[in-house]
Each structure stands twice: as C-alpha cells, then as structure tokens.
Amino acid sequence: MTASSSSGGPDAASARAAAISVASRARTSGWFRSQTSRRLGVGYLLLAPAVLYVLLLVGAPFLFSLYLALSDANVGEPVASFVGLANFRAALESDVFYIALRNSIVFTVVAAIFKGLLGTTLAFLLLQPFWGRKVVRGLVVIPFTLPVTISVLSWKWMYDSQFSVINWFLSRIGLVGSYGSPDWPVWLGQAHLALAACIIVNVWRSFPFSAIVLLAGFTSVPTEILDAARVDGTSFFQRFRYVVVPMIAPILLIGFLFDTVFTLSDLSIVYLLTQGGPANATKILPVLAYQVGIQAGALGRGAAISLFLFPLLLPLMILLLRNLKRRED
Amino acid sequence: MSDTQPVQTDHASVNRRRFLKVAGGGVAGSSLLTMLQARQAPAQIKGTTLRILQWSHFIPAYDAWYDRFAKEWGDKNGVKVRVDHIPHLDIPARMAAEFAAGAGHDIIYNGSSILTRLYYKNLADLTDVADAAGKKYGGWIPAAKSLVEVEGRWYGLPIFYILAPMLYRKDLFDANNLKYPDTWELARVAARTLKPKGHPTGIALSQCADANLFWRSMFFSHGGTEAEPSGASPTLDSKELREFLRFAKALFEEGMTPEVFSWDDASDNRYLASGVACWVHDAISAYRTTEDTNPPVFKNTFLGLEPQGLPNKRVSVAAPNVWMVWKFSKNQGAAKEWLAYLIDNDLVGMTESRGYNMPYLTDRYKKPMPVIGTDPKLQILQDFPKIVAFYGYPGPSTTPIQEIVNTFIFPDMITRFCRGQSMEEAIKWGVGEYRRIYAKHKGA
Numbered sequence: 001m002t003a004s005s006s007s008g009g010p011d012a013a014s015a016r017a018a019a020i021s022v023a024s025r026a027r028t029s030g031w032f033r034s035q036t037s038r039r040l041g042v043g044y045l046l047l048a049p050a051v052l053y054v055l056l057l058v059g060a061p062f063l064f065s066l067y068l069a070l071s072d073a074n075v076g077e078p079v080a081s082f083v084g085l086a087n088f089r090a091a092l093e094s095d096v097f098y099i100a101l102r103n104s105i106v107f108t109v110v111a112a113i114f115k116g117l118l119g120t121t122l123a124f125l126l127l128q129p130f131w132g133r134k135v136v137r138g139l140v141v142i143p144f145t146l147p148v149t150i151s152v153l154s155w156k157w158m159y160d161s162q163f164s165v166i167n168w169f170l171s172r173i174g175l176v177g178s179y180g181s182p183d184w185p186v187w188l189g190q191a192h193l194a195l196a197a198c199i200i201v202n203v204w205r206s207f208p209f210s211a212i213v214l215l216a217g218f219t220s221v222p223t224e225i226l227d228a229a230r231v232d233g234t235s236f237f238q239r240f241r242y243v244v245v246p247m248i249a250p251i252l253l254i255g256f257l258f259d260t261v262f263t264l265s266d267l268s269i270v271y272l273l274t275q276g277g278p279a280n281a282t283k284i285l286p287v288l289a290y291q292v293g294i295q296a297g298a299l300g301r302g303a304a305i306s307l308f309l310f311p312l313l314l315p316l317m318i319l320l321l322r323n324l325k326r327r328e329d
Numbered sequence: 330m331s332d333t334q335p336v337q338t339d340h341a342s343v344n345r346r347r348f349l350k351v352a353g354g355g356v357a358g359s360s361l362l363t364m365l366q367a368r369q370a371p372a373q374i375k376g377t378t379l380r381i382l383q384w385s386h387f388i389p390a391y392d393a394w395y396d397r398f399a400k401e402w403g404d405k406n407g408v409k410v411r412v413d414h415i416p417h418l419d420i421p422a423r424m425a426a427e428f429a430a431g432a433g434h435d436i437i438y439n440g441s442s443i444l445t446r447l448y449y450k451n452l453a454d455l456t457d458v459a460d461a462a463g464k465k466y467g468g469w470i471p472a473a474k475s476l477v478e479v480e481g482r483w484y485g486l487p488i489f490y491i492l493a494p495m496l497y498r499k500d501l502f503d504a505n506n507l508k509y510p511d512t513w514e515l516a517r518v519a520a521r522t523l524k525p526k527g528h529p530t531g532i533a534l535s536q537c538a539d540a541n542l543f544w545r546s547m548f549f550s551h552g553g554t555e556a557e558p559s560g561a562s563p564t565l566d567s568k569e570l571r572e573f574l575r576f577a578k579a580l581f582e583e584g585m586t587p588e589v590f591s592w593d594d595a596s597d598n599r600y601l602a603s604g605v606a607c608w609v610h611d612a613i614s615a616y617r618t619t620e621d622t623n624p625p626v627f628k629n630t631f632l633g634l635e636p637q638g639l640p641n642k643r644v645s646v647a648a649p650n651v652w653m654v655w656k657f658s659k660n661q662g663a664a665k666e667w668l669a670y671l672i673d674n675d676l677v678g679m680t681e682s683r684g685y686n687m688p689y690l691t692d693r694y695k696k697p698m699p700v701i702g703t704d705p706k707l708q709i710l711q712d713f714p715k716i717v718a719f720y721g722y723p724g725p726s727t728t729p730i731q732e733i734v735n736t737f738i739f740p741d742m743i744t745r746f747c748r749g750q751s752m753e754e755a756i757k758w759g760v761g762e763y764r765r766i767y768a769k770h771k772g773a
Contacts, residue, residue: 075425076448090769095758096736161588161596162603180527180586180605189535189591191748277536277737278590279744295421296732297447298769 068303075297087304097305099280100288107199107284108263114203115259119210126215140208152272155201159187188274191281198270198282202263213255217248249327253320260316264309285309374663375407383438384417386682387614394681402670408663417441424448427655435658436668441538441648442735445477446728449484453654453661459483462672467692470714475725476649484653486668488675489686491648492713493543495633496601496615497608501528510608513547513576513636520584523607530584530608531600533592534747538648540740543610545646548573549722550638560724563763570756574746581747590744602626613685613707632706635716643716687713729770738762
C-alpha cells in the first residue's frame with residue numbers, strides 16, 4: 001500500500017471511483033464474468049469432449065443409418081435416391097422379419113433372466129470368504145474376456161451334430177441315447193434347441209459381467225446397515241429385497257441397460273453358430289440386417305431392419321433412466 | 330431391373346474430350362494386349378506394391394503355395410506383393426468396407442457369392458485380360474461369363490471353380506447290391522437301404538454355401554430353372570419345383586437325419602471321414618479329408634458324376650471363385666499382370682490344390698489333367714465342365730440372384746417343407762421372396 005492511499009487523500013478517492021467503475025462494468029457486462037458463469041463455462045468445456053464423442057460416434061452413425069434406411073443405397077452404389085419408407089414396408093412384409101423380431105425378444109428376455117439368476121448367485125458366492133477367492137474372481141471373467149470367435153467356435157464343436165462332447169456326456173449318464181438314435185439331440189439343427197444353444201452361449205459369456213456388476217454393488221453396501229437389519233431380525237431374502245436392492249438400484253439399472261443393449265444387438269454368437277438357421281429358427285434382427293445389408297448388398301433395407309431395434313430399446317431406456325433419475329432426486 | 334439396363338451411350342456426339350479418352354483407352358488397351366502376349370511385365374509396375382485379399386483355402390497348402398508364388402512373381406517383376414487371407418464368409422463385409430473407404434486391396438477375391446453385379450461400376454474392366462486368356466487357351470467354358478460379365482464387359486476374372494461330385498462308399502454299395510449312384514433315384518435307394526444299417530447320407534440343409542449349391546444341382550437336374558436365360562425374372566414356381574421338392578423330402582426322410590439342419594460347409598467332410606456316411610455330395614475336400622484322416626474309409630470312397638435327375642439331365646452347380654480389381658486401385662497395371670500370370674499358371678494351382686481348383690478355360694481340359702487325370706478315382710471329374718452351372722441357371726448370376734443366395738431362400742424353402750410345412754406353403758414363401766427381391770431390383 002502506498003503512503004498516499006493510506007492517508008485517504010485524492011488517490012484513495014480515485015481508487016474508490018475505480019472500484020465503483022469496475023463493479024458497474026461487471027454489472028453492465030452481464031453475468032458472463034460471475035463465478036457461476038465461469039464455473040458453468042469450465043463445466044461445459046470439460047463436458048465438450050464427451051458430447052463430441054457421443055455426437056460423432058453415436059449421433060452421426062445413427063443419422064447415417066436413418067439416411068440409408070430412407071434410400072435405395074446398396075453396397076456398390078455411391079449415389080442413392082430417396083425411397084421414403086419403402087425399406088421399412090419391405091421389412092414388415094417379410095415374414096422372416098417377424099421371426100427375427102420374435103427371436104430377438106425371446107433371446108434377450110430369456111438370456112436376461114438367466115444372467116440375472118446366475119449373476120446374482122455367482123456374486124453372492126464370490127462375496128463369501130474362501131481360500132483362493134481372488135483367483136476365482138479372476139477366473140470368472142474369462143468367458144467375457146476371451147475373443148468371441150474363439151469361444152463361440154469352441155461351443156460349435158461342443159454342439160457338433162456328430163462329435164458333441166455335451167451329448168457324449170449326457171449319453172454316458174443315460175440322459176440321451178447314443179449317436180444315431182432318435183433322442184440324440186442335434187443342438188444346432190432342431191429349431192428350439194438351436195435357439196436355446198445360442199442363448200446358453202450368450203448367458204455363459206455374459207453372466208460373469210452381471211456378477212461383477214452385482215459384486216461391485218454388494219461390496220458398496222455399508223456393513224453397519226446390514227448388521228442393523230440383521231439385529232432387527234430380517235431374513236437373508238428380506239435384507240436382499242429391502243436393503244441391498246434399493247441401495248444398489250442405480251448400479252443394477254445401468255448394468256441391466258448395458259446388458260440388454262449388448263444382447264439385443266449381438267450379432268456374433270448367432271452368426272458364428274448357426275447363421276440364423278435352421279430355416280431362420282435362430283435368426284435375430286442383427287443377423288438379418290447383416291445378411292440383407294452387407295452380404296446381399298441391400299444397405300437401405302439392412303439399415304431399416306437394424307433401426308427396428310431402436311423402438312424396441314427406446315421405451316426400456318426411457319423407463320430405466322426415468323427410474324434412475326427419480327431415485328437420484 | 331438394374332442388371333438388364335444397358336448403359337446409355339451417345340455415339341453421335343464425339344467431342345474432343347471423348348476422342349482423347351477413346352484414343353487413350355485404345356493405346357492403353359493395345360499396349361496391354363502386347364504386354365500380355367509378350368508375357369513380360371511393363372517397366373512401370375516396377376517398384377510398386379500389389380495388395381491382394383482372398384479367402385483361406387480349404388486346402389491350406391494351396392495358400393502357402395499361392396503366397397510364395399505371388400512373392401516370387403513380385404520379386405521377378407520388382408513388385409512388392411502382399412497377400413491377406415480371411416474366411417470366405419467375411420469377404421462381403423470386407424468388400425463393403427473397402428468400397429466405402431475407397432481404399433484397401435488392389436485385387437479382391439469373391440468365392441461362392443459373387444458380387445460383380447453389385448460392384449461393377451467400381452471395378453476395373455478386365456475384358457482385355459479375359460479376351461487374351463480366352464484366345465490363348467481355347468475360350469472360356471460357357472458358364473464362366475455369367476459370373477462376371479455386365480453389359481458386355483468382364484469385371485472379374487474367373488480363375489477356378491470348385492465342383493461337387495458324388496462321393497460314395499463302394500464297399501457298402503457292393504455289400505448291399507446297390508448300383509453306382511448315376512441317378513438321384515439310385516442315390517435315394519442307396520440312402521434308404523443303408524440308413525437303417527447305420528449309414529445315412531447327407532447334404533447340408535442349413536444356412537451355408539453347400540446347401541445353396543448342392544440342392545440347386547439336384548433341382549436343376551430335375552429340370553428346374555431359377556431364372557430366365559436373360560436373368561430378367563424368376564422361374565422358380567413350376568411343376569419341376571414340386572417334383573424336386575417331393576423327391577428332396579423323400580430323400581431327407583428316408584436317408585438323412587436332422588443333423589443336416591445344423592451342418593456347416595465342413596460337416597459333410599467329417600461325416601464321410603468318420604465312416605458314417607454311405608454317400609455325400611460334396612467338393613473333393615471331403616475326399617482329401619478322408620484321405621488324410623481315415624485311410625480304410627478312403628480306400629473304399631469312390632467318386633461319381635453329378636447324378637441325373639431326369640434322363641440325361643445333369644447340372645452341377647459349382648462354387649465359383651473370381652478375382653476383381655478395384656477401380657480405385659492405383660496399381661491396376663500390376664493387378665492385371667498378376668491375374669494374367671495366374672491364369673497362365675492355373676494348372677499349377679490345380680496341382681497345388683490337390684485337384685481342387687478346376688479351371689474355366691477349355692484347353693485346360695485336355696486329358697489327362699494334372700492330379701485328377703492321374704488318379705483313377707478322380708478321372709471322372711474331367712468330364713464336368715459340360716454340366717457346370719452357377720447360381721441363377723440358366724441365366725447369369727444377377728443382383729437379385731446374389732441377394733437370394735446370400736439370404737439362403739432356396740435351402741430355407743426346402744427346410745421348411747422337410748420340417749413339416751406343407752409344400753404349397755413352403756413354395757408360396759420361397760416364390761414370394763424371389764418375386765419380392767426381383768421386384769425391388771426392377772424398381773431400382
């Protein structure tokens with residue numbers, strides 16, 4: 001501080017005037033320079049990469065697939081013309097589409113039920129203290145981390161119509177007949193067995209993921225709350241239903257959402273096991289879209305078929321996200 | 330329909346740009362012809378790189394030879410050659426990706442599903458190479474051009490096809506007084522006789538390439554056709570189709586098991602090699618697999634010509650293999666040179682593939698052919714070129730046919746009937762799908 005300012009002379013007066021002028025400038029230039037606005041600015045700046053990422057990697061492909069679905073684009077034709085809803089109409093006129101739609105729903109729902117049951121059981125098992133728990137926790141993720149082609153081709157061998165190790169085992173314990181007998185299951189050749197076989201591989205591959213999500217949730221529940229519930233005389237299922245589930249609901253919902261999206265859009269398992277056969281018995285929408293759009297070259301129709309996944313997923317996503325928001329509030 | 334619309338050309342207006350284009354093209358074409366005839370690579374390909382994408386052959390030794398052979402050619406001509414192999418089912422997706430990116434390999438392979446019609450506007454015109462090879466080797470077998478020709482130009486080079494004979498167990502046939510399966514009816518009798526004795530038969534009836542090929546052979550041999558000779562419209566709905574379906578279902582019920590609904594392209598190889606099958610209709614990879622894995626069964630495995638459906642009616646639908654050059658390729662000269670060289674050496678390829686790769690050029694059928702001509706059991710394959718056909722028979726492999734093939738409509742129709750749907754319902758579905766796809770392409 002200078003001598004003049006401390007004395008309260010003319011300099012002090014000018015400083016006061018300057019302070020008043022700064023305040024008035026701040027008022028006149030709006031809220032842009034306020035702390036809140038700066039905080040918001042930094043916030044948006046930090047969010048920008050994520051928004052850009054979503055726009056580029058989700059929004060742009062979605063808009064592009066909309067464009068394709070409304071055009072007569074094919075794989076070898078760079079110029080496509082607008083055909084309105086013709087591709088959607090063509091899909092709705094084909095009964096293979098309805099088979100694929102039904103299979104997609106059955107596939108997703110049945111797989112979700114089994115993944116939920118097995119995932120919860122596994123998560124509880126992994127919570128228990130036992131020797132080698134860390135190793136087992138590491139091993140359970142193997143199905144999820146193995147390259148899908150390798151694991152599915154291994155399953156294809158296990159389901160082989162002639163050399164199936166599953167059938168060999170079932171035959172040895174007397175549950176099915178020997179090879180060549182009528183009750184020898186042909187896993188990928190009988191309609192219901194083929195769909196079940198695809199679901200089994202999907203469940204095998206994905207339930208460790210569900211278990212790990214649940215495990216993360218379970219370990220986040222404070223033990224004091226569980227102890228208090230135990231003191232109040234609650235049973236294991238009551239504690240699970242009324243204490244654990246409400247507390248980890250956001251994790252459960254997000255996990256469920258991810259899993260549903262992954263399952264419904266999963267092309268690889270069905271494609272590698274059956275290509276959608278026999279006679280479309282295992283055809284799901286992504287496989288149909290791939291065959292029509294890429295293999296047969298009708299990009300517009302393939303895009304239209306794949307877009308039918310959107311109205312299937314949208315209500316579920318809205319429901320889950322609204323539930324999540326309500327819980328946050 | 331997109332396939333049959335001719336390119337509009339205006340011959341009246343020859344402006345300066347057009348003159349230069351035509352003259353330039355002529356000079357380039359004639360120099361290429363000279364170069365092809367001289368069998369010497371031009372200096373301008375020296376120092377370039379040639380990238381080739383193709384399938385992983387069912388005979389792995391062929392891939393090893395091909396890669397080595399391509400490299401040797403590259404070394405001789407100063408071209409760096411890179412060959413990538415991927416499973417044949419992944420080729421369409423890869424092709425779409427390369428087209429969308431406008432970059433990738435210079436030469437791209439198509440096997441089984443041939444996509445020349447879909448991409449021809451984006452493929453290099455290989456008519457000059459095809460004409461030169463045709464002149465040199467006595468012309469192409471009739472079915473060859475149906476795979477690659479669009480509006481009079483060749484947009485791909487057929488280098489080999491994979492045919493499918495009857496492979497039958499002579500020991501089992503002899504022991505049961507069964508006749509050589511020269512007709513489908515005799516094959517059915519054998520299947521019916523030997524299934525109760527633990528030796529059923531099989532042709533894949535799933536969504537795989539074999540199912541698309543072999544049931545079509547049976548259908549066409551029964552007098553059926555898939556499209557008009559021009560390829561303009563489908564001709565599936567016919568009394569021949571009904572006859573064929575009746576036969577196919579009887580053959581399935583009497584001689585096969587539901588295993589065929591789950592088969593992939595290699596299942597029939599394993600079926601024969603395991604000693605279970607009394608006959609399979611397959612490529613000679615089944616013969617080779619048996620040779621490598623089960624010598625006693627191999628000793629008794631014999632080959633037959635495509636069985637007749639009607640008297641003297643034999644049509645064998647083969648798996649075509651075609652090489653194409655992208656228009657965006659910056660090394661079309663080297664690509665054409667390599668393909669011409671490969672055609673010159675297709676008999677070497679046939680040897681290296683253990684007789685698997687059948688050539689498309691007439692002179693190549695001079696007996697004895699390599700490998701198959703010297704093996705008494707395989708000699709019969711030398712008589713196949715006259716009866717070979719491809720998808721869309723007797724028409725060309727058009728865009729609608731390619732879509733039909735890739736969505737497995739034909740085998741699915743048979744599967745529906747064999748699994749219990751009524752014949753008319755199965756036909757209504759199949760014919761409906763054919764018409765819908767043809768109508769879509771007509772409107773395009």
